Amino acid sequence: MICIMPEPDGRSTATIEQRAEHVRERANWMRRRFLRMIVDAGQGHPGGDLSATDILATLYFDVLRIDAANPMAPDRDRFVMSKGHCTGALYTAMAGRGLFPEEDLNSYLQPRSRLNGHPNRTYLPGVETNTGPLGHGFPVGVGIAVAGQIDEADFRTFVLTGDGELQEGSMWEAAMFAGHRGLGKLTVIVDRNRLQQGAKTEDTNGLEPLGDKWRAFGWEVVGVDGHDHAALLNAFDDACEPREKPRVIIADTCKGKGVSFMENQAGWHHGVPNPEQYAQALAELEAEMA
Amino acid sequence: MGAVTKPDTAMFDCREAYVRTVEEMAATDERIVAVVNDSVGSSKLGKFRDRFPHRLINVGIAEQNMVGVGAGLANGGKVPFVSGASCFLTARAMEQIKADCAYSRANVKLCGISSGVAYGELGATHHSIEDVAWLRAIDGMTVIVPSDPWETEQAIRAATAHEGPVYIRLSRMPVPALERSNPHFEIGKSEILHEGGDVAIIANGTMVHRAIKAAKALASEGVGARVINMATVSPIDTAMLADAAKTGAIVTVEEGLKQGGLGGAVAEFCAENAPVPMRVLGFPGFVPTGSASWLMDEFGLNAAGIATAARELLGKRA
Ligand SMILES: Cc1ncc(C[n+]2csc(CCOP(=O)(O)OP(=O)(O)O)c2C)c(N)n1
Numbered sequence: 001m002i003c004i005m006p007e008p009d010g011r012s013t014a015t016i017e018q019r020a021e022h023v024r025e026r027a028n029w030m031r032r033r034f035l036r037m038i039v040d041a042g043q044g045h046p047g048g049d050l051s052a053t054d055i056l057a058t059l060y061f062d063v064l065r066i067d068a069a070n071p072m073a074p075d076r077d078r079f080v081m082s083k084g085h086c087t088g089a090l091y092t093a094m095a096g097r098g099l100f101p102e103e104d105l106n107s108y109l110q111p112r113s114r115l116n117g118h119p120n121r122t123y124l125p126g127v128e129t130n131t132g133p134l135g136h137g138f139p140v141g142v143g144i145a146v147a148g149q150i151d152e153a154d155f156r157t158f159v160l161t162g163d164g165e166l167q168e169g170s171m172w173e174a175a176m177f178a179g180h181r182g183l184g185k186l187t188v189i190v191d192r193n194r195l196q197q198g199a200k201t202e203d204t205n206g207l208e209p210l211g212d213k214w215r216a217f218g219w220e221v222v223g224v225d226g227h228d229h230a231a232l233l234n235a236f237d238d239a240c241e242p243r244e245k246p247r248v249i250i251a252d253t254c255k256g257k258g259v260s261f262m263e264n265q266a267g268w269h270h271g272v273p274n275p276e277q278y279a280q281a282l283a284e285l286e287a288e289m290a
Numbered sequence: 291m292g293a294v295t296k297p298d299t300a301m302f303d304c305r306e307a308y309v310r311t312v313e314e315m316a317a318t319d320e321r322i323v324a325v326v327n328d329s330v331g332s333s334k335l336g337k338f339r340d341r342f343p344h345r346l347i348n349v350g351i352a353e354q355n356m357v358g359v360g361a362g363l364a365n366g367g368k369v370p371f372v373s374g375a376s377c378f379l380t381a382r383a384m385e386q387i388k389a390d391c392a393y394s395r396a397n398v399k400l401c402g403i404s405s406g407v408a409y410g411e412l413g414a415t416h417h418s419i420e421d422v423a424w425l426r427a428i429d430g431m432t433v434i435v436p437s438d439p440w441e442t443e444q445a446i447r448a449a450t451a452h453e454g455p456v457y458i459r460l461s462r463m464p465v466p467a468l469e470r471s472n473p474h475f476e477i478g479k480s481e482i483l484h485e486g487g488d489v490a491i492i493a494n495g496t497m498v499h500r501a502i503k504a505a506k507a508l509a510s511e512g513v514g515a516r517v518i519n520m521a522t523v524s525p526i527d528t529a530m531l532a533d534a535a536k537t538g539a540i541v542t543v544e545e546g547l548k549q550g551g552l553g554g555a556v557a558e559f560c561a562e563n564a565p566v567p568m569r570v571l572g573f574p575g576f577v578p579t580g581s582a583s584w585l586m587d588e589f590g591l592n593a594a595g596i597a598t599a600a601r602e603l604l605g606k607r608a
Pocket residue numbers: 047048049051083085132133134135161162163164165166191193195196197255269327328351352353378382
């Protein structure tokens with residue numbers, strides 16, 4: 001397996017096509033791997049895992065400057081999983097990046113496992129803060145970025161949020177403060193799949209016009225197809241340019257992406273595919289790489 | 291009395307009794323509304339929404355706003371059943387519960403769903419084991435932990451009749467329907483579900499049927515264990531506690547934190563008024579990953595664990 005990682009200056013020597021192809025292969029592996037974990041554990045959040053997979057794969061297999069052998073290095077890039085329920089995607093990305101052995105994925109949700117239903121930093125190095133209740137990771141990410149700002153540190157902070165999660169007031173308190181502080185090394189990615197747990201975001205408590213809201217809070221706003229690896233890479237490369245304002249990447253995504261019967265279905269927010277559904281999902285994902 | 295759990299009895303999800311009762315009351319009481327945080331499904335309020343679409347208020351994933359809106363609805367003459375996973379409802383909206391509901395004496399009914407460790411593998415963020423300790427500390431907050439479907443229905447009806455804030459702690463963990471020779475529910479009153487004079491076991495919620503099972507095991511050894519179902523933790527039934535202390539030994543057991551909950555409430559009363567050796571059973575703090583049933587067994591919150599605690603305490607009786 002080739003591994004195309006960026007140079008220490010954050011720039012990869014590979015072409016964007018090569019980098020995108022690498023991320024694509026890894027994302028496909030993640031999807032197949034965490035569906036197995038969900039089936040074995042008998043529970044999980046496949047819809048949001050599949051929605052976030054391409055974003056996480058882009059971060060963990062290209063963008064993030066982290067050293068798997070020294071995951072607490074003070075100058076590491078920080079990644080905060082604010083939508084903490086999507087541990088299938090997060091744990092496969094972390095294992096794939098070498099933060100813990102791949103075979104540990106078999107222990108997902110088992111008694112005393114380090115792989116808890118929501119990420120826990122006291123169990124697993126590489127997790128920056130414990131999330132699960134929505135609306136927590138982003139404020140902590142802002143605090144991390146403020147620490148970096150005070151120290152004039154080089155590390156960058158990335159936060160992945162759900163779109164339903166943006167209904168929490170704490171998200172906008174954090175957004176307002178990050179804008180006020182001009183946290184130029186902070187990037188938020190919104191997994192804009194338009195679904196929350198029980199329904200569409202716009203039918204529940206609408207977020208639009210979402211870009212305008214962020215802009216009004218002092219943020220630079222970028223829109224991207226959240227399943228287009230080259231587009232994601234370009235957006236992240238750009239996010240790493242020095243700047244005065246924090247940046248939000250609103251990633252247009254599809255909840256359940258890659259498994260036809262899960263796509264855009266609120267019912268797959270949580271759930272477990274039965275054996276036939278699992279076989280079909282695997283077949284679809286394998287066909288994608290053929 | 292001597293009510294007992296039927297062997298091999300059917301098990302029930304108390305959320306069903308909760309929504310059935312709220313729906314029944316809403317059909318005749320226009321004031322009743324439900325307020326949720328993207329939790330229509332987990333609160334099982336889909337049918338309520340279909341029957342009373344304009345009386346189901348979904349604020350989205352925003353618990354602080356949910357409780358504040360609930361207090362406002364109460365101000366406008368409604369009787370809001372504010373319903374969501376108890377971990378987020380209580381932990382996230384604690385100041386709204388304190389200031390908007392209790393301190394303002396707003397007529398809000400807070401229904402915590404899937405309390406305790408029902409969300410097992412999802413971890414400590416999703417466990418609601420601190421809720422009783424927190425809410426019990428708030429002046430004027432009534433705290434009820436029903437044990438079965440019948441008591442859930444009674445608690446919902448009593449909460450509606452009661453003017454003021456109430457927290458009803460519901461579980462999704464299956465429980466049997468308890469047998470009662472003299473069924474009667476009143477906020478602040480407890481009941482004896484198994485007679486005995488050697489030790490008192492005080493339980494509520496999902497622990498009551500386990501306590502009855504423990505009492506039966508103890509009875510076969512010649513130990514008389516009195517099982518008290520203390521559904522209302524605040525205000526607590528002090529007359530029942532004074533009587534229980536006369537057995538000379540008290541075990542409390544709850545699907546919650548060892549500190550500050552039911553056990554804490556019993557200990558506070560007994561220490562001042564009727565000192566008695568006690569054992570407090572519950573979770574010691576944040577617990578590891580694992581299913582709800584694994585966690586209950588691992589921390590001795592089962593019939594065997596309760597019986598063991600009672601036996602150990604017998605030797606220390608006052
Ligand atoms: C404070 C809080 N309230 C409620 C929940 C329950 N919950 C878990 S995921 C979810 C929906 C999240 O929707 P979104 O942020 O859009 O995530 P995605 O669509 O990516 O799964 C809800 C309501 C929670 N985890 N935290």
